[in-house]
Every structure is written in C-alpha cells, then in structure tokens.
Amino acid sequence: MAVSQTGTLDRAGHTGRSAFRFKDPTLPVWLGAALFLVFLMLFPLGAIFRASLWDDAGLTFNKYLEVFTNEQFLKAIWNTLIISIWVGVIAVIIGALLAWLVTRTDLPWKKPIRALVMASFVTPPFLGAFAWTLLAGPNAGALNKLYRFVTGSEEALFNIFTMPGLIFVMALYSFPYVFSMIANVCELISSDLEDAAEILGANKWRIAWTVTFPLAMPALIGGFILAFLHSLSLFGAPAILGLPAGLHTITTQIWALFQYPPRLDMAAAFSVPLLLATMVLIAAQKKILGRRGFSTVGGKGGQKRLIRLGWRRFPVLVIVFGILSLSIFLPYWILLKAALSKAWAMPLTWDNFTLNNLSFAFFQYDDTKLAIYNTFKLGILTATLGTLLATLIAYITNRNLFRGARYLTFFALAPLVIPGIVLAVGLFIAYTRPPLMLYGTVWILFVAYLTKEMPIGFSQAESTFKSIHPELEDASRVIGANRLTTLVDVTAPLARSGLIAAWSFIFIGVIRELSASILLFAPKSKVVSVVIFDLKEEGQVGVIAVLGILLLVVSFAVILTVQWFAGRDPVATRE
Amino acid sequence: MAIVSIRELSKKFTETAAVDDLDLEIGDGEFVSLLGPSGCGKTTTLRLLAGFLQPDGGEIRVGGEVISSPTMVVPPERRNMSMIFQSYAVWPHMTVAQNVAYGLKFKKLAKQEIDAKVNKLLGVVHLAELKDRYSAELSGGQQQRVALARALVVEPQILLMDEPLSNLDANLREEMRFEIRRLHEEFKITTVYVTHDQAEAMATSDRIAVLDHGRLIQAGSPAEIFNRPKTRFVAEFVGKANILNGRWDGDGQLLLSDGIKIRLAGGDLLERSSAVSVCLRPHNIALIADDAEARAMAERSYNVFPGTIGRSIYFGDAVDYTVDLASGASLRVIAPPSQRFSPGQTIYAAAHPDHCVVVRD
Numbered sequence: 026m027a028v029s030q031t032g033t034l035d036r037a038g039h040t041g042r043s044a045f046r047f048k049d050p051t052l053p054v055w056l057g058a059a060l061f062l063v064f065l066m067l068f069p070l071g072a073i074f075r076a077s078l079w080d081d082a083g084l085t086f087n088k089y090l091e092v093f094t095n096e097q098f099l100k101a102i103w104n105t106l107i108i109s110i111w112v113g114v115i116a117v118i119i120g121a122l123l124a125w126l127v128t129r130t131d132l133p134w135k136k137p138i139r140a141l142v143m144a145s146f147v148t149p150p151f152l153g154a155f156a157w158t159l160l161a162g163p164n165a166g167a168l169n170k171l172y173r174f175v176t177g178s179e180e181a182l183f184n185i186f187t188m189p190g191l192i193f194v195m196a197l198y199s200f201p202y203v204f205s206m207i208a209n210v211c212e213l214i215s216s217d218l219e220d221a222a223e224i225l226g227a228n229k230w231r232i233a234w235t236v237t238f239p240l241a242m243p244a245l246i247g248g249f250i251l252a253f254l255h256s257l258s259l260f261g262a263p264a265i266l267g268l269p270a271g272l273h274t275i276t277t278q279i280w281a282l283f284q285y286p287p288r289l290d291m292a293a294a295f296s297v298p299l300l301l302a303t304m305v306l307i308a309a310q311k312k313i314l315g316r317r318g319f320s321t322v323g324g325k326g327g328q329k330r331l332i333r334l335g336w337r338r339f340p341v342l343v344i345v346f347g348i349l350s351l352s353i354f355l356p357y358w359i360l361l362k363a364a365l366s367k368a369w370a371m372p373l374t375w376d377n378f379t380l381n382n383l384s385f386a387f388f389q390y391d392d393t394k395l396a397i398y399n400t401f402k403l404g405i406l407t408a409t410l411g412t413l414l415a416t417l418i419a420y421i422t423n424r425n426l427f428r429g430a431r432y433l434t435f436f437a438l439a440p441l442v443i444p445g446i447v448l449a450v451g452l453f454i455a456y457t458r459p460p461l462m463l464y465g466t467v468w469i470l471f472v473a474y475l476t477k478e479m480p481i482g483f484s485q486a487e488s489t490f491k492s493i494h495p496e497l498e499d500a501s502r503v504i505g506a507n508r509l510t511t512l513v514d515v516t517a518p519l520a521r522s523g524l525i526a527a528w529s530f531i532f533i534g535v536i537r538e539l540s541a542s543i544l545l546f547a548p549k550s551k552v553v554s555v556v557i558f559d560l561k562e563e564g565q566v567g568v569i570a571v572l573g574i575l576l577l578v579v580s581f582a583v584i585l586t587v588q589w590f591a592g593r594d595p596v597a598t599r600e
Numbered sequence: 601m602a603i604v605s606i607r608e609l610s611k612k613f614t615e616t617a618a619v620d621d622l623d624l625e626i627g628d629g630e631f632v633s634l635l636g637p638s639g640c641g642k643t644t645t646l647r648l649l650a651g652f653l654q655p656d657g658g659e660i661r662v663g664g665e666v667i668s669s670p671t672m673v674v675p676p677e678r679r680n681m682s683m684i685f686q687s688y689a690v691w692p693h694m695t696v697a698q699n700v701a702y703g704l705k706f707k708k709l710a711k712q713e714i715d716a717k718v719n720k721l722l723g724v725v726h727l728a729e730l731k732d733r734y735s736a737e738l739s740g741g742q743q744q745r746v747a748l749a750r751a752l753v754v755e756p757q758i759l760l761m762d763e764p765l766s767n768l769d770a771n772l773r774e775e776m777r778f779e780i781r782r783l784h785e786e787f788k789i790t791t792v793y794v795t796h797d798q799a800e801a802m803a804t805s806d807r808i809a810v811l812d813h814g815r816l817i818q819a820g821s822p823a824e825i826f827n828r829p830k831t832r833f834v835a836e837f838v839g840k841a842n843i844l845n846g847r848w849d850g851d852g853q854l855l856l857s858d859g860i861k862i863r864l865a866g867g868d869l870l871e872r873s874s875a876v877s878v879c880l881r882p883h884n885i886a887l888i889a890d891d892a893e894a895r896a897m898a899e900r901s902y903n904v905f906p907g908t909i910g911r912s913i914y915f916g917d918a919v920d921y922t923v924d925l926a927s928g929a930s931l932r933v934i935a936p937p938s939q940r941f942s943p944g945q946t947i948y949a950a951a952h953p954d955h956c957v958v959v960r961d
Contacts (some may be wrong), residue, residue, distance in 0.1 A: 241786055436712075496686070497689045499676070500689035500691075501702065503650055503683040503706075503760075504702065504703030504706075504751070505707070505754065506702075507677050519691070
C-alpha cells in the first residue's frame with residue numbers, strides 16, 4: 026500500500042504554530058481580496074460622512090443645515106423627484122408594453138425587437154441626450170426643421186431643453202431596465218393560469234388585464250423603482266439637456282459644487298440624501314420582489330400559448346418601431362450624419378461629406394487621442410482586475426471559505442446604492458490627501474470604475490459559480506490540488522464563459538462612464554465621455570458624434586464577441 | 601490492525617448533531633460501508649474523513665497520526681486519500697485521459713511514467729478506447745469508471761466513496777457493485793463507502809456500519825448485520841423484518857402478550873419480565889399446510905404458529921404472503937414459488953429459534 030503521507034505531519038496542533046501550518050495555505054489570498062474589497066467600499070463612504078459632519082471646529086450639522094435651507098438646492102431635489110417619477114412611469118409603460126408584446130403575443134420580428142431594446146440599453150444616456158439636442162433643439166434641431174418645412178410655421182415643434190424634453194430622453198434610455206424585468210416575469214407566467222381564466226369565460230384581453238397584469242404587478246413596481254433609481258443617478262442627460270435651461274437636478278448640483286470655488290463639504294452633505302434615498306428604494310424593491318405570491322410565478326412555467334393580435338399586428342408593429350426609432354434609429358442616424366458631414370444641420374450630400382471629423386478625433390486632436398487611449402486602457406485594466414477581484418470574492422461567498430464570508434456580498438453589492446457622482450465625491454475627498462494621493466492620475470478613475478462595476482462583475486461571477494457543482498472542486502482537492510490550484514485548473518476553466526461575460530460587462534460599463542469621471546478627471550486623465558462633455562461646450566458636434574459612434578461600435582463588438590464565444594464554448598455546449 | 605481510527609467524533613450543523621459521538625475502527629485494506637437513511641450523518645462522516653469539514657469534537661487518526669480534531673485539520677490535498685462522488689465530478693473541460701492524469705501532476709513524476717500509469721488504469725476500468733473523449737460524450741457508467749480510475753491512479757492510502765452508484769440506473773448499478781468489489785480485490789485499498797442501499801453495502805463490503813441520527817448503531821460483517829441485528833432500526837433498515845413485541849419469561853422462551861410462546865437462541869442475557877422485540881426475516885419463515893409435518897417441526901423445537909393466508913403477491917422468483925395469526929398479529933412471509941397457497945387457506949408458519957433474534961427498540 027502507498028506510504029502514509031501523514032507520517033511527515035505533526036501530531037495534533039498543540040501549539041498555535043503547528044495549528045497554523047495546517048491552515049489553508051491559500052488563506053492569505055482570500056483574506057487579502059476580502060480586505061481589499063471592504064477597504065474599497067468603506068473608504069470613500071467614510072470620507073463623505075467625515076467631510077459632511079466634521080470641520081475644523083469638530084462635529085457639526087451646519088453643512089446639512091446649509092444645504093437643506095438653501096432654496097436652490099431644494100429646487101434641485103424637487104426637480105429630481107419630479108423628473109424621476111415621470112421617467113419611472115413612462116419607462117414602465119413602454120417597457121411593460123414591449124415586454125408583454127414580445128413574450129406573450131404573436132408579434133413578428135421579436136428577435137430584432139429584443140436586439141434593439143438591448144441596443145437602447147447599451148447606448149449611454151448622455152450620448153442619446155446629445156443626439157436629441159441635434160434632433161429637437163429649438164432652432165437647428167432636425168425634427169423642428171422638418172416641421173417648419175412641412176407646415177411653413179416659424180415655431181419649433183419640440184424644445185428638448187425643457188423638463189418634458191429631459192424626461193422624454195431619460196425615459197427612452199431607462200425603459201430597457203423595466204423591459205428585461207417584466208419580460209422575465211412574463212416568460213415565467215404559465216399559460217395554465219391564463220387558461221384557467223379562459224375556461225371561466227374571460228376573453229383574452231380581459232385575461233391579460235385580470236390575470237397576467239396582477240401577476241406581473243410586483244415586477245412592474247420593481248421596474249418602476251429601478252427606472253426611478255436609474256434616472257436619480259444620471260448626470261449626463263440632465264447636464265446636457267437641463268443645464269442650458271437653468272434646470273438643476275441633484276447630480277448636476279453636486280457637480281456645480283465642484284466647480285470653482287469648490288465646496289466639497291457641501292457636495293458631501295448634499296450626497297448623503299441621494300445615498301439614503303437609493304438605499305431605501307433598493308430595500309423597498311427587494312421587499313416587493315421577494316414577497317410571497319410573486320414567487321408562485323416562479324418555476325419552469327408551463328407551456329405558453331401566444332395571444333393572437335390578428336389585424337392589430339401591423340399597427341402594433343408600427344408603434345413598437347416608432348418607440349425604438351426614438352431611442353435608436355433617429356439618434357443613431359443623426360450621430361452618423363453629424364460624424365460624416367461638414368455642417369451637421371445640412372443634408373448629407375457629396376458637398377457636405379467629410380472624413381475630417383474622424384481624422385481630427387483619431388489623429389489630430391491630442392485631447393481626443395489621449396482620451397481614447399485612457400478610456401480603453403482603463404476599460405481593459407478595470408475589466409481584468411475587476412473580474413479577478415469579483416471572481417475571488419464570489420468564490421469566497423459561494424464556497425463560504427471563512428466565517429462571515431457571506432457578509433462580503435453586502436460589500437460587493439454596495440455600489441448599487443451609491444450613485445456614480447456620490448461615489449466620485451467620496452473618492453475625490455478620500456484620495457486627494459495623504460496617504461493615498463491618487464487625484465490627478467488615471468488611478469483615481471480606475472478605483473472609481475473598479476468600485477462602481479463591482480456589483481455587476483460580482484453577480485455575474487456569483488451566478489457562474491453557483492452553476493458549478495462543488496464536487497468538481499472537491500474531486501480535485503482530494504487528489505492533491507490545493508484551493509488555489511483547484512480554482513485555476515478546474516473552477517476557472519469551467520467558469521470561463523461566465524467570467525468573460527463579467528469582463529465584458531465591466532468593460533462596457535467603464536468606457537461609457539461619465540457621472541463619476543466628470544468629478545475625478547484631470548487634464549492628463551481625461552476619458553472619452555468627459556471629452557464629449559467638454560466638446561459640447563465648444564460645439565464640436567462632428568467630433569462628438571465620432572467619439573459617440575466609437576463607444577457604440579466597441580460596445581456592440583464586445584457583446585457580439587461574447588455571444589459568439591459563449592455559443593462556441595466547449596464546456597457550455599457540452600453541458 | 602486499524603489504520604483509520606475515529607474516536608468520539610462529533611459535528612454539528614446549526615445545533616442539530618449530524619455526527620454524534622461516533623467511534624469506528626477501520627482495518628488496513630478493509631472495505632467498510634457506512635449505511636443509513638438520508639440525514640443519518642454518513643456523508644458528513646465521509647467529508648470529515650476527507651478533511652472537507654472540521655469536527656466539533658473527537659478526532660480522526662490515520663496510522664496513529666491525528667488528521668482531524670477540533671483544533672487542527674490536515675487539508676484534503678495532503679491526506680493521501682481519494683474520493684468518488686455521487687455526481688461523478690468528472691471535469692467536463694478535460695478528456696478522460698486528462699481527468700485521470702490530473703492527480704499525478706502533484707506527484708512529480710516523469711511524463712512517460714504518468715502516461716504508463718494512466719493507460720494501465722484506463723485498461724483496468726475498460727476505458728482505454730475512450731481516453732480522448734470528453735465527459736459529455738460518455739454514459740453515466742463510463743463517467744463513473746473515469747472517476748474510479750482518477751481516484752485509483754494516485755494510489756491513495758484510503759479511498760472514500762459517496763453514494764457512487766445512486767445516479768445510475770438499476771442494471772448498471774448492479775454491474776458496478778461487482779466492479780467496485782473486483783477493483784477492491786485487485787488493489788486492496790482501505791475503502792469507506794457511503795450508501796443508503798443495503799444491497800449495495802452487502803455486495804461490496806467486508807464490514808457494514810449502520811448509522812442513524814449521527815450515531816453508530818451496529819458494525820459488523822454483512823451476515824452479522826443481516827442475521828443478528830442489534831436493534832429494531834437495523835433489522836428494519838437492512839432487509840425486510842417482522843417485529844413481534846412481548847415479554848421475556850426467563851427460561852429460553854419468549855412469552856408474547858397474547859400467550860404465544862417463541863423459543864429463542866441466545867436469549868439468556870435478558871432479564872426476566874423485560875419487554876423485548878423479536879425480529880423474524882420473511883425469508884426465514886416456512887409455510888406448512890400439512891398438520892403432521894407442522895407437528896414434526898414443533899418437535900424439532902421449531903416455533904410453529906397457526907394462521908391463515910391474508911394476501912399473496914406473485915413475483916416470479918418468490919411469493920410474498922401475509923399470514924394472519926390467531927392472535928391478530930400478522931407475519932410477512934416470502935416463500936419460493938414452488939408451493940402456492942391461496943388467501944383464506946389455514947396454514948402453519950414455522951421458524952427456527954436461530955432465526956428469531958431479539959432486538960432492542
């Protein structure tokens with residue numbers, strides 16, 4: 026029989042040292058990752074509370090008092106509330122309608138519709154907002170010119186630089202959140218439940234109203250909260266559309282507090298209510314979605330029969346593509362036109378055609394060249410290290426590697442309740458002073474992105490690990506591999522497509538990030554989104570369009586690559 | 601000589617004891633099954649042996665060295681053990697050969713040596729032709745063979761098996777039982793085998809340890825466990841059993857509550873007038889229609905009970921009867937199909953005292 030390996034081992038761990046020898050030698054890696062995560066999350070949040078509560082004289086509530094008695098600030102809060110409520114309502118109406126049509130009716134072209142909703146999701150809202158200034162600006166906006174041309178009127182039909190205009194654009198890029206939520210639920214509602222109603226004599230529209238709709242109600246409320254939160258934390262769209270009209274929201278107000286002379290303490294104090302509101306809403310959403318009754322919708326879902334739209338198919342299709350043209354076709358068209366023309370407002374004829382914007386953006390203008398370089402460098406760096414950290418953390422929580430491991434989930438998901446601009450306030454305060462002077466370098470952006478994208482990377486990695494049977498790892502442990510070797514040899518290859526998806530989600534999130542970048546960039550560390558924001562002031566429409574299209578093309582290319590890879594993954598297809 | 605020695609082992613999961621004060625010695629080269637219903641602690645015991653879990657009390661020694669105690673656990677990769685899992689756990693991203701070779705990677709062997717060992721083992725489990733396949737291209741039985749080869753190739757000191765056959769269909773399961781026993785005969789690796797299937801435990805093991813609620817109830821050879829169950833739980837879990845309750849009268853006989861007397865072998869240890877139960881295996885009861893023959897059996901000190909046939913179910917290789925005794929109790933009897941009795945027929949049920957085993961409740 027084989028020689029006993031245990032012969033070389035000490036007897037029972039009588040002393041602390043020999044006990045330690047038998048501890049998992051990979052423990053430092055796990056503990057290190059866990060501590061790093063906790064530090065990453067707590068440091069900026071601590072900075073916000075410190076800056077808002079302390080001054081030279083010690084503990085003070087004066088900053089809160091100042092913020093919440095200032096009429097301008099209160100107005101910004103009020104505007105944010107109104108805007109976010111409307112955005113939530115419109116997003117739920119559009120998102121739920123599309124989701125229901127795509128999942129429960131015999132509407133044709135479902136795949137392209139889903140792809141286009143996905144495209145709306147991927148489009149950065151600030152880019153959409155910018156495109157809409159070209160479409161519906163009161164003077165030169167393409168749609169307004171068309172209106173004047175058709176009617177002979179002198180007036181503008183739309184003015185996008187208004188609160189309704191802002192709400193409209195933000196809703197266009199918030200509805201995909203609701204869509205995916207409702208579509209999931211609709212796919213799980215079994216036709217049995219609807220059949221039961223049909224047997225009782227209800228017609229199909231009545232069934233939709235009395236059975237399907239109430240079953241989807243928690244998802245509708247959850248979707249509303251999601252869209253509400255999304256618009257609460259947006260910076261780009263309100264800055265582009267609201268500021269010219271003198272319309273401030275909480276995020277633009279925080280940004281304004283960073284302009285000269287900066288009032289960091291006030292920005293910090295003003296960030297806290299946004300933070301608390303987000304926390305409360307996320308908690309509420311969890312509660313609503315987790316309620317009993319909603320779970321009865323869960324499960325495999327029985328067979329589904331699709332509702333026949335009949336003659337309504339065509340008008341419904343027109344409405345659907347009408348909505349999608351507002352979020353996709355029109356903005357993309359105007360961006361493409363602006364990118365390729367000398368004067369964007371003129372028709373795109375041969376005389377007006379130019380490639381100057383491209384060569385300017387890619388080769389001549391140092392600012393854009395540097396920004397493109399920075400953006401993709403940060404994208405790749407954050408995605409790679411973010412995936413690594415998310416993988417380690419998700420592994421720790423999933424396999425419960427040490428006591429209290431599950432609390433790491435809380436830290437990994439914490440940025441969900443931190444709006445980007447609030448995070449930036451915290452990071453700015455935290456990293457502009459010793460011991461960690463990161464401000465002025467790209468590293469503060471890296472830290473911001475790493476923090477902000479941790480939830481998406483973590484949830485992706487977590488669900489990937491959940492799908493890998495722990496015995497596959499045990500099998501490797503028991504024949505000689507330690508935990509880390511097992512992770513490298515067995516777990517990581519099995520998790521590969523899930524981790525690649527995590528990488529690409531983080532990458533796409535990073536290259537479009539504006540609301541944190543706008544407070545943290547320095548001249549040498551500008552990124553594309555910030556440059557777009559800057560160039561808008563200079564009216565460089567063509568270059569902005571080129572940069573915007575670059576972001577979109579790269580994002581879509583990454584998504585398609587991941588889908589292609591997932592479809593070919595030997596492990597995924599063999600399973 | 602015991603190579604594995606489990607002493608006072610305890611493990612709690614959120615207040616309920618999964619393993620409760622367990623003592624078990626396993627000899628070198630012995631094949632021991634941990635048998636019990638789900639939740640009896642057998643898998644927890646196995647995972648404690650493998651080092652995946654840390655005990656809350658007691659210790660596990662291998663060759664005299666403590667490898668698990670509440671203060672110290674040698675990690676699984678340093679225990680020189682192998683384990684086979686319920687889910688096979690064949691890695692889907694590696695070929696059969698890569699799966700089997702993986703454990704040798706940690707042994708610092710030359711490549712030719714690794715190849716030779718892998719090929720030899722693949723031959724032993726009849727998988728040589730499939731060495732370049734991936735697990736998704738294998739049947740359940742073939743995957744289990746890969747798992748076996750992977751576990752054996754590292755020449756473990758101890759082999760652990762966690763319900764390795766429970767995902768296979770019935771025919772294959774029977775075939776693999778013999779295969780596992782054959783491999784044990786060939787390699788003589790000390791093996792701990794977890795199962796809830798008593799037939800599997802019987803077919804594979806030198807010794808069976810029956811567990812319930814985290815406690816060891818009885819350990820012994822398959823024949824001992826089957827023929828001399830110590831408790832009612834063991835009697836009923838391992839095979840079919842008729843349990844009759846009564847009171848001990850102290851002179852080699854059991855007085856049943858309704859006056860029927862049963863002669864026992866080895867009942868001397870019992871106290872007079874103590875309440876006892878008797879286990880009778882349905883296979884060990886003979887059915888006799890003829891009065892004279894029944895009397896002759898009684899004279900040869902058999903226990904003979906008059907009764908009537910209740911129901912009869914024909915299984916081809918046996919017939920399953922219930923016999924309603926005059927007392928109102930009923931016995932289950934499994935008889936060969938050569939003689940058939942019909943419901944309502946009066947009958948004698950006869951059992952040898954050696955087959956009437958006193959069990960604790």
